[in-house]
Amino acid sequence: MKVAYxxxxxxxxxxxxxxxxxxxxxxxxxxxxxxxxxAACCGAGVIAEHSQELADTLNARTFALAQQTGxxxxxxxxxxxxxSMSECQERLDANAEYRMAINDNLRDEGLRYEKPxxxxxxxxxxxxxxxxxxxxxRVRRPLSGLKVGPFYGCYIVRPRERLGIDEERPRHTYxxxxxxxxxxxxxxYAGQYKCCGFPIITMNKEASLRQAGRHLGDAVDAHADxxxxxxxxxxxxxxxxxxxxxxVVGRELNLPVLHxxxxxxxxxxxxxxxxxxxxxxVKPTSVIDWSQSVVATATA
Amino acid sequence: xxxxxLKIRRYLPESGDAPxxxxxxxxxxxHRSVLEGILTAKAREDGSIGIRCSCRAAxxxxxxxxxxxxxxxACNTHLAEAVRESPxxxxxxxxxxxxxxxxxxxxxxxxxxxxxxxxxxxPWLLPEGxxxxxxxxxxxxxxxxxxxxxxxxxxxxxVSACLSMEVDxxxxxxxxxxxxxxxxxxxxxxxxxxxxxxxxxxxxxxxDCTHCFACIDACPKGVAPMSxxxxxxxxxxxxxxxxxxNNGYRHEHAFxxxxxxxxxxxxxxxxxDSYGGKLHPRAVPELIDSLPVVAKGLARRKITPGKxxxxxxxxxxxxxxxxxxxxxxxxxxxxxxxxIVGYEEEEEAAR
Ligand code: SF4
Ligand code: SF4
Ligand code: FES
Numbered sequence: 001m002k003v004a005y006x007x008x009x010x011x012x013x014x015x016x017x018x019x020x021x022x023x024x025x026x027x028x029x030x031x032x033x034x035x036x037x038x039a040a041c042c043g044a045g046v047i048a049e050h051s052q053e054l055a056d057t058l059n060a061r062t063f064a065l066a067q068q069t070g071x072x073x074x075x076x077x078x079x080x081x082x083x084s085m086s087e088c089q090e091r092l093d094a095n096a097e098y099r100m101a102i103n104d105n106l107r108d109e110g111l112r113y114e115k116p117x118x119x120x121x122x123x124x125x126x127x128x129x130x131x132x133x134x135x136x137x138r139v140r141r142p143l144s145g146l147k148v149g150p151f152y153g154c155y156i157v158r159p160r161e162r163l164g165i166d167e168e169r170p171r172h173t174y175x176x177x178x179x180x181x182x183x184x185x186x187x188x189y190a191g192q193y194k195c196c197g198f199p200i201i202t203m204n205k206e207a208s209l210r211q212a213g214r215h216l217g218d219a220v221d222a223h224a225d226x227x228x229x230x231x232x233x234x235x236x237x238x239x240x241x242x243x244x245x246x247x248v249v250g251r252e253l254n255l256p257v258l259h260x261x262x263x264x265x266x267x268x269x270x271x272x273x274x275x276x277x278x279x280x281x282v283k284p285t286s287v288i289d290w291s292q293s294v295v296a297t298a299t300a
Numbered sequence: 301x302x303x304x305x306l307k308i309r310r311y312l313p314e315s316g317d318a319p320x321x322x323x324x325x326x327x328x329x330x331h332r333s334v335l336e337g338i339l340t341a342k343a344r345e346d347g348s349i350g351i352r353c354s355c356r357a358a359x360x361x362x363x364x365x366x367x368x369x370x371x372x373x374a375c376n377t378h379l380a381e382a383v384r385e386s387p388x389x390x391x392x393x394x395x396x397x398x399x400x401x402x403x404x405x406x407x408x409x410x411x412x413x414x415x416x417x418x419x420x421x422x423p424w425l426l427p428e429g430x431x432x433x434x435x436x437x438x439x440x441x442x443x444x445x446x447x448x449x450x451x452x453x454x455x456x457x458x459v460s461a462c463l464s465m466e467v468d469x470x471x472x473x474x475x476x477x478x479x480x481x482x483x484x485x486x487x488x489x490x491x492x493x494x495x496x497x498x499x500x501x502x503x504x505x506x507x508d509c510t511h512c513f514a515c516i517d518a519c520p521k522g523v524a525p526m527s528x529x530x531x532x533x534x535x536x537x538x539x540x541x542x543x544x545x546n547n548g549y550r551h552e553h554a555f556x557x558x559x560x561x562x563x564x565x566x567x568x569x570x571x572x573d574s575y576g577g578k579l580h581p582r583a584v585p586e587l588i589d590s591l592p593v594v595a596k597g598l599a600r601r602k603i604t605p606g607k608x609x610x611x612x613x614x615x616x617x618x619x620x621x622x623x624x625x626x627x628x629x630x631x632x633x634x635x636x637x638x639x640i641v642g643y644e645e646e647e648e649a650a651r
Contacts, residue, residue: 009564009565009567010565010567012564013564013565013566013567014567038619040559040563040564040617040620041559041563041564041565043559044555044565045511046551046552046555046556047555047556047559048530049530049533049534049552050534050537050538050552050553050555050556051534051538051556051627051628051633052633052634052635052636053627053630053633053634053635054556054623054624054627054628054633056634057623057627058559058620058623061623083513090638091636091638094636094638094641094642094643094644095636095638095641095643095644096644097644098634098636101634102634105623105626105627106623108619108622108626109619154463154511154512154513154514155513158512158513158514158516158517159513159516159517160517167384194463194466194512195463195464195510195511195512195514197467197510199510199511199512200464200507200508200509200510200511202547202551202574203507203508203546203547203548203551204468204503204507204508204546206468207464207467207468207471207508207510208510210467210468211463211466211467211510214467
């Protein structure tokens, strides 16, 4: 399967291990990544807050670039990209006059967005395009015994209607189902659908870190070995800022947080090091130990 | 007739006991509401169940509760739908709303939280100058602009769902801020600047919203409080250039300029710029505070100094810069509010 691939900014900036892991995992799933290297930031909601027209223009441009590749499907690996892009797409697709006006901004570059584009996060691609049976067949190192808490990120679960979440496509359960398919144990905990707090980290640091700290703490109390998230911005608050979050909530957390492609990679047989697990602030020792213990039992 | 099981969280303050769960089976058609289910249990089994309600038609805003963990109006949720969404085999879980103290069973103290916050935003018109001889004449477009916030029925569902309020009870919150926009956007109001200045400077104001969409999902009337908060921010930062002490203005501008410069987000600049630039007095303590984290990131080769200091220059981002110039040069940037214009075209299966 070939996809127009939008990695996003953070996956190549502060969490380079995310994009790196995706590149390693893709061939194991027969996904060919056609990277959109000219596309710009989705705006993460902040540009839209400043100017809706600017955000819609930037994303219409990305959609146009994706359509130019000729691939039917565009894939992203960031909840925040999914949410901000879906928001812009909703406006662009709803009104022809508006779409024309936005396309007019792109004329100089010879680009044009024709509705619709199908833009799916990796988690959606796994369930809806590849299929969980197919995924199960490719698992080389089942995550047996590994207790994983899903952390979805706001932008990929709300608002339901815009994101196409309904009974037919229960996208708010996909991480759960992926963890199960990979052989892991799903840990349900209070914070799984809540906000990591990142959007207000520069405005109200205390409230921001309290959110991260609380959800991490809830997952620790539910006995998770690690969390998995499809959002690199959540990863920043949950992993990079975890030492500060510990200070705010006044308890030790030490909970590793994996990117979705890293968890996939482990189950598909890749080594923790190849997947950049050593680059996290909270060392995923429990996960690395686990991967070694299963290798040991396999060779014993 | 089908039977439904309601699992209700009870709390009887006069008993001195902790909250407890109680289950009730009711025989009703699936298209009847959860509220009717609760009222049936109350009529047939236990008259002491506490719930507020009046209109039974999603108008009065009294019957907000948590159904299977999500804030909904009980009168606006079908039993059949609720049971399909239940995480516990076939049981509809009903609890009092979040973020407000529980008075009894499903009744929360709206006065202590919701109404107090509504009062905080001066929810009435402050007209300028002497009143006109006859009625105020207002352009149609301006009133259309505030209709979305006027659709609020004060049910408090958004307050219950708000994830910022969960960690910061002082946060003014979605309902009150949506109400604030109702007056900020009203052309008859003479205190627009004072209103947005106040809400931008308050640490619990417009910049305390964590952009989590929970209020949009919870609102039964399509008010989209978060979108109203974003419009308040636009009025504060774009129309009035209010450089607030919460870094809201600087963060937004730093972000936009960052993308304009780099095409992609260059995070190493964003943090100091959000506090007013690397040498801004505000930036220094923040950076020092973040140092252990940055140092760890460096040690783990997560943040490489090369990447942090020099963003790889990409030729084609010139096109992005041109786009920024073009759009930002417009006097009246385009804005499309789907609540007002609706979906002109059939929604296609884009998903
Ligand atoms: S978007 Fe903002 S106001 Fe709405 S629920 Fe989230 S934090 Fe609260
Ligand atoms: S904004 Fe919506 S959810 Fe909030 S109080 Fe008003 S009607 Fe209820
Ligand atoms: S009873 Fe009036 S809104 Fe539900």
